[in-house]
Amino acid sequence: MKLKSKQSKITRRQQFKLFLSIMAAFAVLFLTLGLIIFNLFQSSTYKSIDKDIRNQVVSIQKQPNMKKQVEPDPHDPNNHFNNNVNKPNPKAPFQASILVFNKKGKLLNKSSLGNRYSVLKNINLNKNNVNLKQTLVVNNMNFRSILIKVSKKNNNPMYAGNYVLIMQNIDTQIQAIENFERILIITFFLFWVIALVISYFLARINMLPIIKSWQQQTEFVNDAAHELRTPLTIIQGKLEYMLTKPNKKIIDEAEAISVSLDEVNRLNSLTNNLLVLARSDSATTNLKFELTKPEFFLKDPIVPFKDIINSQSKVFQINLNDNPTLNLDRDKIKQLLIILLDNATKYTPKNGTIKIYDQVEGSKYQFIVSDTGVGVADSDKRKIFGRFYRVDKSRNTNSGGHGLGLAIAQQIVNVHHGNIFVRDNLPHGSEFVVELPIKHH
Ligand code: ADP
Numbered sequence: 006m007k008l009k010s011k012q013s014k015i016t017r018r019q020q021f022k023l024f025l026s027i028m029a030a031f032a033v034l035f036l037t038l039g040l041i042i043f044n045l046f047q048s049s050t051y052k053s054i055d056k057d058i059r060n061q062v063v064s065i066q067k068q069p070n071m072k073k074q075v076e077p078d079p080h081d082p083n084n085h086f087n088n089n090v091n092k093p094n095p096k097a098p099f100q101a102s103i104l105v106f107n108k109k110g111k112l113l114n115k116s117s118l119g120n121r122y123s124v125l126k127n128i129n130l131n132k133n134n135v136n137l138k139q140t141l142v143v144n145n146m147n148f149r150s151i152l153i154k155v156s157k158k159n160n161n162p163m164y165a166g167n168y169v170l171i172m173q174n175i176d177t178q179i180q181a182i183e184n185f186e187r188i189l190i191i192t193f194f195l196f197w198v199i200a201l202v203i204s205y206f207l208a209r210i211n212m213l214p215i216i217k218s219w220q221q222q223t224e225f226v227n228d229a230a231h232e233l234r235t236p237l238t239i240i241q242g243k244l245e246y247m248l249t250k251p252n253k254k255i256i257d258e259a260e261a262i263s264v265s266l267d268e269v270n271r272l273n274s275l276t277n278n279l280l281v282l283a284r285s286d287s288a289t290t291n292l293k294f295e296l297t298k299p300e301f302f303l304k305d306p307i308v309p310f311k312d313i314i315n316s317q318s319k320v321f322q323i324n325l326n327d328n329p330t331l332n333l334d335r336d337k338i339k340q341l342l343i344i345l346l347d348n349a350t351k352y353t354p355k356n357g358t359i360k361i362y363d364q365v366e367g368s369k370y371q372f373i374v375s376d377t378g379v380g381v382a383d384s385d386k387r388k389i390f391g392r393f394y395r396v397d398k399s400r401n402t403n404s405g406g407h408g409l410g411l412a413i414a415q416q417i418v419n420v421h422h423g424n425i426f427v428r429d430n431l432p433h434g435s436e437f438v439v440e441l442p443i444k445h446h
Pocket of ligand 1: 349378379380396406407408409412
């Protein structure tokens with residue numbers, strides 16, 4: 006229990022770390038994306054403003070020849086501000102203002118500015134800024150501007166030889182950029198939260214099998230250590246006892262020695278089994294699959310069992326009739342058979358019958374090891390295939406089991422894409438059914 010809570014604490018900490026790193030990764034991702042989008046938007050807005058200004062510069066510098074001075078110039082951008090009769094220059098944007106300074110910095114077109122003059126009068130001429138694009142702030146209003154020096158040859162006497170400051174109010178654009186920024190921040194924050202929620206659940210779902218197998222592994226190691234400790238303690242006890250009797254002959258302590266030897270044997274088989282399980286867990290076993298028939302992988306390996314089972318005053322019947330082709334590792338199936346037949350003899354009293362028979366069920370080949378022994382309770386029918394599971398611990402300790410045999414059997418069947426289960430053998434005993442896929446040509 007204590008171990009479990011410690012484990013879940015560790016996994017929770019791991020999950021939290023994973024979550025934090027995902028959070029950071031998403032934040033960086035969204036931030037970069039946001040900055041890129043924002044910069045693109047901002048620069049495209051400024052580009053379009055600058056394009057408008059450039060158009061104005063061009064229209065001022067290339068004033069067409071005028072016939073009469075008195076005639077209002079349709080291309081004079083100032084005209085459409087004050088004079089509604091004239092056609093406005095289609096290229097001149099509505100928010101544009103034009104300030105004309107003479108060399109001394111005196112504002113020349115005061116009258117054409119109308120009520121804008123009160124705002125724009127504070128702007129002074131700075132000859133150093135010629136041809137520089139600038140953003141000016143006047144009375145809390147934002148202007149994108151450029152100062153040009155118009156050549157004396159310009160046909161418009163208003164501009165000729167003077168400095169012209171073209172200013173475009175960009176308050177709406179700045180407002181739009183600010184709005185866009187706000188929307189971007191809100192949307193990205195929202196999506197960041199959504200991405201986090203999704204990734205949290207994804208992380209949990211992905212972690213589940215890892216956590217499960219990790220817990221199983223820890224459990225397995227704990228159980229294995231526990232199983233190893235028991236025989237070791239017994240051997241240690243016996244050896245220490247023998248050390249206290251140094252003058253005795255071996256024959257006097259034969260019992261202690263034989264008990265120790267039994268335990269060593271137990272240790273031996275246990276470590277072998279553990280190795281088998283650990284190897285197949287990490288999938289390091291090389292399987293030798295081959296096409297074969299039951300008479301080779303079933304009949305041949307079980308023949309030697311006949312004598313062993315008979316010598317224990319038990320009956321052994323073989324009833325194999327089907328002969329389909331299967332793709333399997335014969336050594337592994339032999340190991341499986343030994344586990345099942347070993348169990349059948351272990352849990353069947355004298356005069357009992359152990360039988361092996363087969364049948365074909367659809368595309369599956371089944372062989373069944375049946376006995377007339379103690380049987381398996383319904384509640385244990387699934388559990389006995391688990392590692393270290395023993396129905397009756399005390400009895401099985403006497404019969405030398407560790408509860409690993411059926412776990413190995415299950416693994417062997419799994420790598421063959423088959424199935425193993427236990428059912429009752431009536432009136433008593435149990436039947437272990439192994440199902441293997443038939444290889445069709
Ligand atoms: P063990 O080494 O204890 O036999 P197994 O994994 O082979 O370990 O079996 C697990 C448990 O299943 C056994 O402890 C036993 O209780 C039960 N079991 C296995 N085979 C049989 C059988 N033929 N009849 C009754 N019980 C069985």
